[in-house]
Amino acid sequence: MSNSAAxxxxxxxxxITTVDHKKIGILYFLTGLFFFAVxxxxxILMRIQLMFPEMSFLGEQTYNEILTMHxxxxxxxxxxxIFFGFMNFIIPLQIGARDVAFPFLNNxxxxxxxxxxxxxxxxxxxxxxxxxxxxxxxxxxxxxxxxGVDFYVMGLQVSGIGTLMSGINFLVTVINMRAPxxxxxxxxxxxxxxxxxxxxILFAFPALTIGLLLLMLDRIFGGAFFDVGLxxxxxxxxxxxxxxxxxxxxxxxxxxxxxxxxxxxxFAKKRLFGYTAMVFATLIIGFLGFxxxxxxxxTVGMGPVANAVFAVATMAIAxxxxxKIFNWLLTLWGGRIRFTVANLFALAFIPSFVMGGVTGxxxxxxxxxxxxxxxxFVVAHFHYVIIGGSVFGIFAGVFYWWPKMFGYRxxxxxxxxxxxxxxxxxxxxxxxxxxxxxMGMPRRIASYLDGQDLNxxxxxxxxxxxxxxxAFILLVINVFISRKNTTNVNDPWDGRTxxxxxxxxxxxxxxxxxxxxxxxxxxxxxxxxxxGRMKAAEPLDEIxxxxxxxxxxxxxxxxxxxxxxxxxxxxxxxxxxLLVTFAAMFIRSIKxxxxxxxxxxxxxxxxxxxx
Amino acid sequence: xxxxxPSAPLEGKASKETERKLKRESRTQIVSFVxxxxxxxxxxxTVASDVIPSGFAIPFILLLASVQVIMQLYYFMHMNAKGTGxxxxxxxxxxxxxxxxxxxxxxxxxxxxx
Amino acid sequence: MAQNEAITPQILPPNPxxxxxxxxxxxxxxWFFLGGETVLFGSLxxxxxxxxxxxxxxxxxADLFHLDLVFIMTMxxxxxxxxxxxxxxxxxxxxxxxxxxxxxxxxxxxxxFLGFEIYEFYEYAHQGLGYGVSAxxxxxxxxxxxxxxHVTFGVLWITTLLIRYRKSGITLTNAPKFxxxxxxxxxxxxxxxxxxxxxxxxxxxx
Numbered sequence: 062m063s064n065s066a067a068x069x070x071x072x073x074x075x076x077i078t079t080v081d082h083k084k085i086g087i088l089y090f091l092t093g094l095f096f097f098a099v100x101x102x103x104x105i106l107m108r109i110q111l112m113f114p115e116m117s118f119l120g121e122q123t124y125n126e127i128l129t130m131h132x133x134x135x136x137x138x139x140x141x142x143i144f145f146g147f148m149n150f151i152i153p154l155q156i157g158a159r160d161v162a163f164p165f166l167n168n169x170x171x172x173x174x175x176x177x178x179x180x181x182x183x184x185x186x187x188x189x190x191x192x193x194x195x196x197x198x199x200x201x202x203x204x205x206x207x208x209g210v211d212f213y214v215m216g217l218q219v220s221g222i223g224t225l226m227s228g229i230n231f232l233v234t235v236i237n238m239r240a241p242x243x244x245x246x247x248x249x250x251x252x253x254x255x256x257x258x259x260x261x262i263l264f265a266f267p268a269l270t271i272g273l274l275l276l277m278l279d280r281i282f283g284g285a286f287f288d289v290g291l292x293x294x295x296x297x298x299x300x301x302x303x304x305x306x307x308x309x310x311x312x313x314x315x316x317x318x319x320x321x322x323x324x325x326x327x328f329a330k331k332r333l334f335g336y337t338a339m340v341f342a343t344l345i346i347g348f349l350g351f352x353x354x355x356x357x358x359x360t361v362g363m364g365p366v367a368n369a370v371f372a373v374a375t376m377a378i379a380x381x382x383x384x385k386i387f388n389w390l391l392t393l394w395g396g397r398i399r400f401t402v403a404n405l406f407a408l409a410f411i412p413s414f415v416m417g418g419v420t421g422x423x424x425x426x427x428x429x430x431x432x433x434x435x436x437x438f439v440v441a442h443f444h445y446v447i448i449g450g451s452v453f454g455i456f457a458g459v460f461y462w463w464p465k466m467f468g469y470r471x472x473x474x475x476x477x478x479x480x481x482x483x484x485x486x487x488x489x490x491x492x493x494x495x496x497x498x499x500m501g502m503p504r505r506i507a508s509y510l511d512g513q514d515l516n517x518x519x520x521x522x523x524x525x526x527x528x529x530x531x532a533f534i535l536l537v538i539n540v541f542i543s544r545k546n547t548t549n550v551n552d553p554w555d556g557r558t559x560x561x562x563x564x565x566x567x568x569x570x571x572x573x574x575x576x577x578x579x580x581x582x583x584x585x586x587x588x589x590x591x592x593g594r595m596k597a598a599e600p601l602d603e604i605x606x607x608x609x610x611x612x613x614x615x616x617x618x619x620x621x622x623x624x625x626x627x628x629x630x631x632x633x634x635x636x637x638x639l640l641v642t643f644a645a646m647f648i649r650s651i652k653x654x655x656x657x658x659x660x661x662x663x664x665x666x667x668x669x670x671x672x
Numbered sequence: 673x674x675x676x677x678p679s680a681p682l683e684g685k686a687s688k689e690t691e692r693k694l695k696r697e698s699r700t701q702i703v704s705f706v707x708x709x710x711x712x713x714x715x716x717x718t719v720a721s722d723v724i725p726s727g728f729a730i731p732f733i734l735l736l737a738s739v740q741v742i743m744q745l746y747y748f749m750h751m752n753a754k755g756t757g758x759x760x761x762x763x764x765x766x767x768x769x770x771x772x773x774x775x776x777x778x779x780x781x782x783x784x785x786x
Numbered sequence: 787m788a789q790n791e792a793i794t795p796q797i798l799p800p801n802p803x804x805x806x807x808x809x810x811x812x813x814x815x816x817w818f819f820l821g822g823e824t825v826l827f828g829s830l831x832x833x834x835x836x837x838x839x840x841x842x843x844x845x846x847x848a849d850l851f852h853l854d855l856v857f858i859m860t861m862x863x864x865x866x867x868x869x870x871x872x873x874x875x876x877x878x879x880x881x882x883x884x885x886x887x888x889x890x891x892x893x894x895x896x897x898x899f900l901g902f903e904i905y906e907f908y909e910y911a912h913q914g915l916g917y918g919v920s921a922x923x924x925x926x927x928x929x930x931x932x933x934x935x936h937v938t939f940g941v942l943w944i945t946t947l948l949i950r951y952r953k954s955g956i957t958l959t960n961a962p963k964f965x966x967x968x969x970x971x972x973x974x975x976x977x978x979x980x981x982x983x984x985x986x987x988x989x990x991x992x
Contacts, residue, residue: 163815225822232815233815236758237807237810237811263762263818263822264769264825265825267822267826268825270826270829271826271833278924282917283918285919286925291840292841292921293837293924294783294837294840296781300776300780301773301829351768351769351772361782362785363780363782364780365785365786366786367785650943650946655677658675678957679954679959680796681954681955682802682957682958683797685798694879697875701868701871702868705864705868709861709864712857712864712982713857715983716857718987718991719990729991730991733991734983736983737980741976744975745976748867748868748975758814762817762818763817763820766820766821766824766828767824770827773825773828774828774835775832777836781836
């Protein structure tokens with residue numbers, strides 16, 4: 062690993078200024094895992110509070126804060142960044158590119174995400190975290206006393222800007238940076254689903270931006286959007302939030318679908334069944350994701366026709382999703398299935414996610430929704446789709462791509478303990494919550510009374526949460542004890558796609574020569590019909606690479622300073638923060654940086670070492 | 673391999689064909705501009721003169737606005753050029769989502785039930 | 787590094803903004819950004835339309851808006867769209883000087899527009915339309931103000947480019963920058979078309 066500019070600087074400086082999509086991917090991934098652990102701990106605290114009736118483990122206010130932070134952290138600062146980590150690391154490798162389209166923006170996106178997460182969590186130390194739920198419905202949020210909700214608004218705003226940039230970056234990368242022969246319909250499904258995810262990000266996040274802007278203006282600058290006394294309307298927040306929020310849950314599930322579509326063919330030793338149908342099903346899910354947001358608002362009082370329209374649109378989503386489920390099953394059918402940890406998660410995903418899907422259709426029935434609304438039935442439903450879908454997808458991806466990302470294989474034995482404990486814990490926690498909900502236990506309430514038949518099921522649920530916590534600890538141990546498994550890391554699973562054609566750890570320029578892709582599952586095609594290596598699309602030549610930059614760090618830092626200025630209403634701090642941001646942007650604009658070239662001698666030296 | 677210096681000024685002139693094309697384009701753009709001024713003025717006059725009933729005026733000026741926006745997008749911003757498939761797809765995608773948002777916030781905020 | 791190499795003179799391509807991969811990336815990314823901005827303004831328009839009759843006894847659209855002022859602002863912005871079109875045509879023609887001239891014209895028209903807008907907000911505030919007076923006031927100022935912030939950013943951006951590249955000639959690096967700035971400027975005009983129709987004309991006539 063060498064480039065003259067970076068090696069002279071310290072390691073930390075290198076990681077702060079890096080524009081290498083692989084390093085940024087790892088940063089996203091590890092930060093996301095950290096926030097995942099924090100938010101998971103918050104979940105366990107909540108479950109302890111609910112273990113017995115009328116517990117006083119957490120106070121009501123603390124419970125509300127932890128509940129809000131658990132949801133917000135899990136969605137925005139754990140699940141999404143982990144997927145961004147995979148996307149960053151894997152997409153360029155899968156399409157045969159040397160980097161993403163905008164390495165600078167990529168770095169900026171990471172810092173905005175991290176600073177957003179920091180802003181949100183600083184709230185714990187300044188008099189209380191946000192307490193209005195992750196949906197922050199007005200007027201609860203617009204009237205919430207203290208600064209908690211302000212931290213929510215600014216933290217999400219800052220990280221949301223970064224997310225939007227990353228989305229655009231991935232879109233352009235996929236469209237413009239594909240290797241010769243890699244047509245759209247030869248792209249691996251993970252890249253396809255990330256591409257559709259990026260479109261969802263592009264169209265969904267601006268609605269959140271405006272929602273948060275209105276909430277900020279109401280809370281801090283005297284706006285009247287949600288003040289009914291001045292003619293405001295609180296339903297506007299719900300619409301804006303869910304116009305963002307429903308696509309957001311697809312942003313969380315589609316990359317997981319993509320990971321399963323990589324893992325299942327690899328471990329069934331079969332080409333993905335119905336590739337074209339899979340691509341179009343992904344696109345249709347993405348499209349329908351924008352047509353159904355109001356099913357979160359059936360009880361608001363939009364009226365029967367509006368409810369019916371959104372109910373039917375919601376149920377329609379079951380069709381493309383069903384197509385996907387059947388395609389995965391038919392990929393497995395007749396395959397030589399290997400039960401690795403990655404594949405176990407993929408196999409467990411199918412029934413778990415189908416359960417979440419079925420309760421989804423139940424909830425979509427707008428008349429019945431009045432009964433389910435705001436009960437634990439909803440909690441059970443969305444945890445079945447988010448854990449059974451997204452989190453299983455993340456863990457499948459962790460075990461599948463770990464050798465490529467970190468150069469060693471995670472232990473399969475420890476991994477299987479982790480898998481079974483997590484699977485059992487997950488179903489134990491959330492299966493019983495369906496019944497708690499049907500029995501009438503409302504969600505988001507800090508406690509429940511004795512003698513209402515809720516005790517046993519709540520106790521079981523808490524035990525399940527403990528099991529998931531123990532399982533996660535096993536994963537962390539696995540990460541540390543497996544570090545010596547550095548053999549057979551280039552292509553440990555007999556892979557099908559381009560990322561397995563290059564060495565692990567990946568050289569910083571990815572491909573010494575841009576590969577020529579001749580078929581879907583390009584590497585597998587070469588394994589069957591060629592010499593097992595990708596053909597080169599260009600002669601060995603110098604490689605042009607971008608230079609690192611510290612400017613993104615300062616752009617993000619300035620915005621964070623300004624955010625604190627907004628939260629504590631100090632115009633001086635706001636102006637200072639914005640000045641830092643605009644100065645960094647200004648320098649970026651006027652200073653041309655054309656990068657550097659990796660000489661042929663260095664590429665050849667790397668190849669010698671590899672042999 | 674000789675590297676291209678991206679900061680060097682570009683030399684030479686546009687080819688004859690490019691010049692011809694640009695001349696034609698200038699003419700198209702001026703015509704579109706005049707047309708846009710015309711429809712803008714029409715829209716303002718429609719509202720300013722009190723003779724035209726609002727039942728006609730409202731859809732009419734909305735139509736004029738749409739025409740003008742499409743002219744901006746396709747002539748001034750060249751969305752009609754070759755190789756703009758993705759651009760068209762995502763701009764119309766954005767317009768579609770925006771239209772849904774506007775409709776929902778006008779109709780479904782709980783004041784009138786549908 | 788690139789500086790030591792023999793440099794072959796760069797001949798002006800027909801579309802200098804899309805002659806390099808960086809340029810093509812920038813072009814595409816900026817359009818996609820505008821797709822996102824469409825939703826952003828859509829949300830603001832929706833909020834305004836949902837709240838525009840909620841004047842709660844404060845001044846309303848019919849009391850405030852003066853069509854003659856808005857007409858002038860519209861014409862200024864429309865003309866600035868044309869000047870930026872001419873700038874791009876001159877860029878493709880290889881006429882750097884005229885590119886600068888037309889871009890400066892765009893900036894000046896943009897400043898003129900901003901001046902009118904500031905005057906307008908000042909007037910409304912004078913007539914009792916404070917930001918938090920009613921939901922209508924908040925949503926009006928937020929929608930039109932966000933557009934104004936876009937104009938301000940566009941003016942600053944184009945001015946930065948004009949000063950930075952005042953002597954450089956057209957290069958493969960700055961052609962995409964000018965081009966995207968012009969796209970941004972057109973987009974600002976597109977948004978204004980909806981604002982003058984939906985906010986002002988419907989405010990007075992509907």
